Amino acid sequence: MLDKVEYKKMRQAYADAVIDLAKQDPRILFVSADCGLHEREFLREEGKGRMVETGIAEANSVAVAAGLASEGFKPHLLNFAYLLGRMYNQISQSVCQDAYPVKMAAYYAGVWGTGGRSHNCVTDLSIMRALPNLTILTPADYWETKTVVRQTDRVPGPTYVRLSGVPTPVVFDGEPEFLPVRVMRRGKRCTIFCHGTMVHEALLANDRGQLDAQVVNLTQIKPLPEEQILEEAQKTRHVLVVEEHSRMGGVGEAIAALVAQRSRLPLKLLAVPDLFPWSVLQESPDVYEQYGISYRHIIQAVNDLCAGDRLEEGMLQARMP
């Protein structure tokens, strides 16, 4: 199945899910700073004022959304991930401080994209993770994006959903139920924690490398489901975290801090190096390979982590009469 993979846009799933929610709940609005797909058309035509356009004024859009939320509306706000930095002060003070239910989403997160170093954003989780009261969700594919958007409606406070900007491999057959932590494959040698596009890459590595690893899709980044993470980690003897995000401040650091304090398991991180990712076309060479987060790197990392095991097994065999 993984070799004949289908690619679909998370962005499309996001729009469809927001429209579904908006049809059911008149409190749902869409706040745009010159952004959006057919959710904006739907809300403009059907919504009578529920499509709130601010023009290219991102900072204003966030605090406007907070004001709307303070009056009982549930504004969904979408923009590029690289613009979260521009909106950050507003997100922090006007949204998160008083936990207004502004449902934020950002696309173009990750290394894939033609926009170049200004646009390909791998630092969004670093800044967003630091905000109190915020729930952060990272869907693995098209289908889980729908799940996650619906989940934002169940969370009472503000949320941030991380989306890729390009079509990404589909890993679910249909819309799954929401789980903060989901074991995608059971295995004995190593637990691979991953999120977003790296779920497919880890599954690919597990199959092609015959890793016998446990692949865990971490959909809820904040609050970090610490006990479930530790529970899954302890089922194997090693931990690998892989993410399409900077190694600075990402989920890798979060899990490393958790594992270091609460268990003695050996751990390795695979993440994007400390750089601004270049423009890349879909048909370009695999940039996951360039940035050290491809399935080949995952196979290598798991085998390196487990090398001690094989040595131990080998020594045991050597001692046998």
Place this chain on the structure above:
Amino acid sequence: MSDPPVQIRQIEKRCLSNLFDILELHGLGHTGGSLSILQMLISLYFQAARLDPGRPGWAERDRIILSKSHACEAMYAVLAERGYFSKERFKEYLSFGSDLQGHAEITTPGVEYSGGSLGQGISFACGVAYAAKLRRQGFRVYCLLGDGECHEGSVWEAAMFAAHYRLDNLFVLVDFNHYVDHGDVDELMNLQPFEEKWKAFGWETVTVEQGNDVQSITEALEGFRQPQKPKCLIGLTVKNYGVPSWAEKHLHQAAGETLRRGLQEGRALLNAG
């Protein structure tokens, strides 16, 4: 107008006395911006706005959003006088875990917006005013800005938004006290022609020469006439109004001996007037 001029003068004196008490309690505060905006807050809380201190969450209340929330001492002084909470609670000001924080926040009864970082309250107010239009609610949204705050680009993003959506339920009051932390506001970064800027953005605009006169503010608020336009009142105020020695130096904050002497001076004038 709910109160005749004589009565409002008494209220103003009590509010100023409250403000001095708050500043004295911990020996520091944003003296300049609090003293310049006090009369605007009194105009809103005692005359212009429709409120019920007994029901701070009343759905039809007018919303008062203090964007320059460093003027929290003035806000607390007026809210307590209006009956939102007891003056006994002034002593909690700045204490760890207290509802009376170093910038006005929604933890305090009557406060509608948690500010601190400037230029955001007007955007938030736009969201509230837009929500009122969507729901066809009749309440007004008042938003208080500092002059220096208008250096922030997001203020003008919000100004565009309000005019675009014809938010005639939004009333901005600019406390134009002429000074920012490090000098004359227009020398630091020229805001002029200020009133023309708001007009050009599509707002009905008025400048009130006596920005520290409650009655003048209230009358100007009642004088807005143009339909479908957001309103901007620019009140020309004096930073540290009521304490001449601070006003002379355009102090932003005061502490220690400066604070002690200024309070003495301010109280003497208050009692004499």
